[in-house]
Amino acid sequence: MKKVFGTYIRKRRESLKEKDRQYSLRQVATRIGIEPSLLSRVERGEPTSLSELKILSLAQDLGEDADVLLALSGKVSSDIQEIIRKRPQLFAQLIRDLKNLPDHAVLRIVREVRDGKW
Amino acid sequence: MANGKKEETMIELDGDELQFSFPEVHHFADMSISFQQTLRIPDDGTDYPLPPGFRDFPLVHVDDYSENVPYSWIEHGGVMLPMYQSEGLWTCFSGRSHQKTMPECKGKKYKDSILQFPEYPFAIKVATGKINALTGDLWNERLQKDPQDYMVSTEQPWLDGYCVEKGIIRQFVAMPLGAGYTAEEQLTGGAQYGGLQIIAYPMKKESYERLFPPREKPVPYSDECNFPIDNRKICSVKENMGLAPGGRMKQGIFQDPFSIDDWDMDHKSRCFVHIVNSLMWKAITGKNPPNLPLLAVHYEYYGLPWFEYYDENAQPIDGSKKLETLKSVVEMGKEKDPAPLPENESVEPKNIVELFNELANNQVREGTGW
Secondary structure, X not given: OHHHHHHHHHHHHHHHHHHOHHHOHHHHHHHHOOOHHHHHHHHOOOOOOOOHHHHHHHXXXXXXXXXXXXXXXXXXXXXXXXXXXXXXXXXXXXXXXXXXXXHHHHHOOOOEOOEOOO | OOOOOOOOOEEEEEOOEXXXXXXXXXXXXXXXXXXXXXXXXXXXXXXXXXXXXXXXXXXXXXXXXXXXXXXXXXXXXOEEEEEOOOOEEEEEEEEOOEEEEEHHHOOOOEEEEEEEEOOOOEEEEEEEOOEEOOOOOEOOOOOOEOOEOOEEOOOOOEEXXXXXXXXXXXXXXXXXXXXXXXXXXXXXXXXOOOOEEEEEEEEOHHHHHHHOOOEEEEEEOOOOOOOOOOOXXXXXXXXXXXXXXXXXXXXXXXXXXXXXXXXXXXXXXXXXXXXXXXXXXXXXXXXXXXXXXXXXXXHHHOOOOEEEEEOOOOOEXXXXXXXXXXXXXXXXXXXXXXXXXXXXXXXXXXXXXXXXXXXXXXXXXXXXXX
């Protein structure tokens, strides 16, 4: 997992660096507030990890989707965790039900206005 | 979808519109209902033209705020919207025409042809506090033609209030439930429900296909193939509020031109629309309510348009004797409160725009400049 995340970050950063030198390892690390050596270890997939906040900053800096980067690093964003924690059975069941649906079908999920007793 | 019931009749919330669809009845059986924020017309005995719509009231599922709303609301289900005390509202019914391109009709003169399918008709009943807004009767789910207790979506683009006389309604005005002003309280003596209740029945598939055949429209080569397929949409504290009769307004509620047998009574969708006092909206939802709309006197000062709607082929129904006897907010206020409606100054609308059914697709009933 860490190796995949690190490789993805490095490729993306180096791709950006070809057009803009601001994407050197040192400058990216400085912008997101970590030591360049830490970012270097992350990119090599060494046993270390970034906090959710730093991954969000990294996603923003590299123009990547924050949820994708979090998933690659083996994390789920805290707001999604909070949503699931509020109704754990409902969302666990929903996610299991949706697991095998194709993307276009998931995107078409609609929510019914519930009618009650009146 | 997760439970595999995709084709069931249902109401969805799409932005701030209730979307009704009946795919099991007909592929084209869909329509939307929205609730427009409008200015409150003066409650002074004058028959005013139609006021504008400023914006859709925001709608949210009551289930999303189950910790902050009364238990009875969860029991009722549905959605909720915010209104300030003494604010006006009108309901907008929007159908949608559909089209199919027929490339086989391609020829020398036309690049292809389009079949236009007229919007699907619905019979719609609207109640406030479970009091029918056309008859004043207690809520029931049957369709009744005499006296007519429902509207036909293809004939009636809007409903602004209670049908008190032929061609005259009294505007829906929000008042706190329990203060005695609402139609529900005046007619039943109770303050149990508040809000709005809506039920819609689609036309039977066979009736639609018999009465509304598609129209073929050839597309010349010079055209850009951009037919206007839409739209009949002539438009785009205490927490619990109800609706009360406000000022008088010229609006016909049109007779059903179809047979009662054309309506598909086996299929229906209904929704309870709760009304939250705007002052409580943020506490419940965390979102800001819309700003207060312009007062009628300021609207008129700026010369902004009022509206009159004509449909030469449609006949208005009679008003309800029960609803006619209701006291308006101002009349009731004389017994209860010296000023239930602040800023009730009379106006003389000068800029009146005439709207006609079936004439143009780009007619809108919207206010601007506020």
